[in-house]
Amino acid sequence: xxxxxxxxxxxxxxxxxxxxxxxxxxxxxxxxxxxxxxxxxxxxxxxxxxxxxxxxxxxxx
Numbered sequence: 001x002x003x004x005x006x007x008x009x010x011x012x013x014x015x016x017x018x019x020x021x022x023x024x025x026x027x028x029x030x031x032x033x034x035x036x037x038x039x040x041x042x043x044x045x046x047x048x049x050x051x052x053x054x055x056x057x058x059x060x061x
Contacts, residue, residue, distance in 0.1 A: 004032040004040055012055075014048055031055070 002013045012033040018025050031051035033041045041058060045051045 002030065002032065004034070004042060007032060007034040007040070009034055009036050009038055014051065035059070 002015045004013070007013060012031065014029050014031045016027060016029050018027050020026055026046070028044050028046055029048050029051055031043050031045070031048065033055050035041065041055050043051050043054050045054060
């Protein structure tokens with residue numbers, strides 16, 4: 001599993017995983033990003049693109 005403590009400012013990391021059993025099994029992405037100020041952003045979403053969109057929406061807010 002990825003360790004966000006090792007992220008430098010401006011870096012991202014992600015790991016894909018599945019959750020559930022049988023027909024209820026779904027894929028997700030655990031995403032971590034450390035901004036230029038050193039603040040860590042972490043999120044879980046079904047796709048990497050959704051993770052990055054959530055990160056970018058947070059930066060605008």
